Amino acid sequence: MGLTLQNVGKIVDNEMHLEDINLTFESGSKNILLGRTQAGKTSLLRIMAGLDRPTTGKIIVDGNDVTGVSVRKRNIAMVYQQFINYPSLNIYKNIASPLKIIGMKKAEIDKRVRETAEVLHIEHLLDRLPAELSGGQQQRTAIARALVKDSQLLLMDEPLVNLDYKLREELRNELQDIFKKRDAIVVYTTTEPSEALMIGGEIVVLDEGCVLQEGKTSEVYHYPSNVKVAEVFSDPPISYINGSIGGNVVKFGNDIEFPISKHFKGISSGDYKFGIRSNHFTLTRQKETDTEITSKVDLAEINGSETFIHIRYGDNDLVIQEDGIHEHKLGRDISVFVDPDNMFVYGVDGNLVTAPKKKNI
Secondary structure, rough: OOOEEEEEEEEEOOOEEEEEEEEEEEOOOOHHHHHHHOOHHHHHHHEEEEEEEOEEEEEOOOOEEEOOOOOOOOOOEEEEEOOOOOOOOOOHHHHHHHHHOOOHHHHHHHHHHHHHHHHOOOOHHOOHHHHHHOOOHHHHHHHHHHHHHHOOOEEEEEEOOOOOOHHHHHHHHHHHHHHHOOOOEEEEOOOOOHHHHOOOOOOEEEEEEEEEEEEEHHHHHHHOOOOOHHHHHOOOOOEEEEEEEEEEEEOOOOOOEEOOOOOOOOOOOOOEEEEHHHEEEEEOOOOOOOEEEEEEOOOOOOOEEEEEEEEEEOOEEEEEEEEEOOOOOOOEEEEEOOOOHOOEEEEEOOOOEEEHHHOOO
């Protein structure tokens, strides 16, 4: 199966939700739609599923235009953020429901339901009602119902977002194995760069209804084509410092100057935007060539086992990721360091000029 979106656009109440989307998904491929909330991910999934019709453009499946074909006549399955199950049916009947609709024989239904339930580790819950299950078990049921059809197109709209961290990690790993064993096109949406990297495959970065970049997930992460892609594909968002290159020297403001890094060589003199991911800042000098930035602590956030320190340098807001839980008094002086080899360089137009070598990411 091949799925192609040709010039797909969607307008709702005179507001553009999707604009001129052109994408192709191959059979057996694993595809991530990465974007912030309201980037257009769910709108795109609903059009692929046949739940909504695009305002402009076509949906082509194996060379056939299916733009106006009802979702009931398409071989698709979809998993939503919410735990959507039939509350009055037990887990067995929930999973079996799409197979009964297509008139499959009882013996084959039983075989598929039990096999799929075993894959999702809910075979011991088949006689229970959804209300008797935990959130993770309910989402496993919804995923099992989608998988049992063996559809050619499996759409997953942030399926793990409402689960706690441990359950997300566990189920994400299991889904990886499930995807490998299926020939279906998988399209999986997420707002989390880390989740996109874990799942891998191909990626489409969306923002405000437009495709910013597509390609291999790891390649797009290492070489974000413009500042917006780098922001979307960094968590927390990448920090930028306005600076300039002149001869063999890089300047930040009036107080920072350092020799150009190897991957800066050959770049014309002029003004640039230098991108630094939060994990590439350190609070101690790691190399003699590290650049020091002095400022004051604006905010310190503890997030799990990490601390994010916010500082300001000139007109630039910077975020530093520090492993472990640490207290930083607001307003105190702070020095942070960064290796120039870990800096992205973007032109004044926002497009990538050069990126660090992969080993430095």
